[in-house]
Amino acid sequence: MDNPARSAIFPGMADDADILIVGGGLNGPALALALAQGGFRVAILDALAEDMRADAAFDGRSYALALASQRLLSAIGIWGQITENTQPILEVVASDGRAGEGAAPFFLHLDHAEIEEGPMGYMAEDRFLRRALLGAMAAEPLITHHSGAEVVAQETGLTGATVTLASGETLSVRLLIGADGKRSGVAERAGIKRTGWEYGQTALVCAIEHEKPHNGVAHQFFMPPGPLAILPLPGNRSSIVWSEETAQAQAINALDDAGYLEALRPRFGDFLGEIRLAGTRFTYPLSLSLANALVAERLALVGDAGHGVHPIAGQGLNMGLRDVGALAEVLIEARRRGEDIGAPDVLERYQRWRRFDTATLAVATDAFNRIFSSDNPVLRAGRDVGMGLVNAMPGLRRRIIREAAGLTGDVPKLLQGRAI
16 A cells, blocks of 8 residues: 655655665765666655755855765766866965964975876865755656655664654655764664764854965965865855864854954965955864764665764865765665665675775874864974975875875775766
């Protein structure tokens, strides 16, 4: 007998979908498109209304996409829709700094010319990326996108998972995927515990316009309260991710735009000329949050639901897209072999693939933030000498560039730009 509640979420479908993804941010839609390309019927539930996701207004949010992430977006048919609105990252320059003193001479300089593949990555604005993902999902008949849907309960068993929405509607699928952020309800309801801590830092995020061209160079100034990243956007604009101790960040955020800029200018310096705000500014608290498992019965986690790290290396979304590529590859290949996609051994392949990489990067970003968010003169001198030695070693520098571009390790096919 047909379930009318399911029919409301899967129009024209009397049967269940194969996979349900909870979370409509960026990783969830990217995974839905990758799985649909593999022949799966996918439902995606988003707690936000679709018109909020599709808002064309520029709110300042942007992402540093590694070259491997760009290849995944190309493989799932998204990149061509946003290319003209992206900015290649051609160089990365890191240096120490203090408010009012400007940046010290750089201790690390990475240039894309040292690798053969092209730019190390690209900057992409949230508004363009989200709209491209929404449009691609709408055009894919194997994807049902249900916005404004809140999950309140879930059950898993030997053969599938059942989810209940706040509306009272229920649906059953073969596999449930949590792409619902650091405070993942999917993970919590499954009993997956988390390990992590607060950094006592808050990120101030905005975009600015500046007089002089950035020439595709990304800057990272390591200030005692936390790093200041200046990331190039198309035109004479840059994205700012500015970490401060939480109390100070709250005080700065409470200022009007003029006061905010007055606080930013002595930290930013004048190397790009006069600056002014472009778009909305906002904040988010910084923490480390790692799920103790990436899989459970009939369930898998991707993106921040599995691992939320400090933005010091700009790898948050890139880690999520590596999850997307790995999980899609595991599930599509399992289907081709006639395996049950929700079987424990299938899901364990995904966990084995991603667990070491995510844990290693989490530890690295945590240590990096602790070492570089310090005003201890001995520590500052030691780290500057160490990074200067790295900068003087071409082979090691090239390896770091390739790591940042996502080109090393066991790279999923989609992140190589290949179909599964």
